[in-house]
Amino acid sequence: MTTSATHIELDIAIIGGGVAGLWLANRLQSQGYKFALFEHKALGSDQTMASQGMIHGGMKYTLSGMLTGASEAIADMPQHWRACLCGEGDVDLRNTRILSDHFFLWSGDSITAKLTSFLASKATRGRVDPVSDERRPPLLRHKDFNGSLYRLVDIVLDAHSLVTNLAHNIEPHCFLIDGEQTRFLKDADGNAYLRIERDQAPLEIRAKRFIFTAGQGNASLLSQLGLDSPAMQIRPLQQVMVKHHHPFHFFGHCLGAETTPRLTISSHALNKHEQVWYLGGSLAERGATMDADELIEQAKQELAELIPWVDLSEAEWATLAINRAEPLQPNFARPDNAFIAPANGCNNLLVGWPTKLTLAPNLANQALDLLAQAGITPGNQSSGLQGLLPKPDIAPTPWETAFPAAMSKEESLMLKLQEELVEAYDEDQDEPYGVESFTDNNKDQH
Structure with a gap:
């Protein structure tokens, strides 16, 4: 017996709940x-x-x-984000946690005269300032530090807090779909639509525009429709995480001989007593071809050379392999800006990559311009999907996954007690109180 599908008509359907999709949805x-x-x-x-x-x-x-095309394309982004964090921009980010209102450029040794002159020039005024010895951050206040240090008037956000804030703003419009039960199809007119199989009636979702913002997943979504354009390139990285107990809360890029930072450090609290340094930069790019143990040894050597006064002998180490998805560029170049464009071979599909977290607002601006050019105006109605699909969770941070929280003594004692009760119950099936009733009846005592 065939069940007819439930049809949903939307102005816009976004596929992908990262920062690009969430910002656009806002x-x-x-x-x-x-x-x-x-x-x-x-x-x-x-x-x-x-x-x-x-x-x-x-x-x-x-x-x-x-100055480069990439540096100028995003010069105004920190100001844009600051306005949103104050509740005065195009997206309300007032509930997003700011980890730092600045970060640093620093060098293990003195940098070249050319770069020193440039960072002190009029071209960078208001964007970077030299830091005097007495104003150095605690990590670099050691007597053995003899490099150059600059302070950038940019910001660092807690990514988990950002996603939570963006998702909360649009909570009624976010839905979880099962990848195994969901399929993109194309009708005879060349328009994409989404079919979701369910135990109840299937859902068939049509939209004036579908917008793919699924990062690396854009390629597989396109392939469901028999499309391969816009094309994508992958820039693989492997970041290192260092769990330690030092109080050095630091955000900065270490300058090296290359035109990309030798090492980038960001700090993230794991609990009241421990934090994680998350290491990126050239180390993460080189690490993409290494196994985890080899990369960790490389990271240990880098930190021992750059900040030898910090004892990391008791630290715990982990790595995270991640692919950065970008629009395909000539010679595999880094894109300067966010990208969104119509898909060749489909009338109602746009495909986008923000290329950098910073540029999520830029992608949304481009998307809205394309909608306006196509004459797609707001419908200002409910999606009609409430109650038909579940809601997605917020993803954990990499360090929460790599270093799961240890049990407290109280939690450990409770688990041991419950295990003993299970064993006692198994030995005597006639016991009048099972584990479940025991814990229910004795909550207050616990």
């Missing part, structure tokens, strides 16, 4: 569009939660000693 809501966002794992999974949270204005792309 903009669509404020404009009054009839929209929904669909995620098949957890919100912020993969690239977004793996971000170091640095909302920068491109100064890390100037290490050749000159």
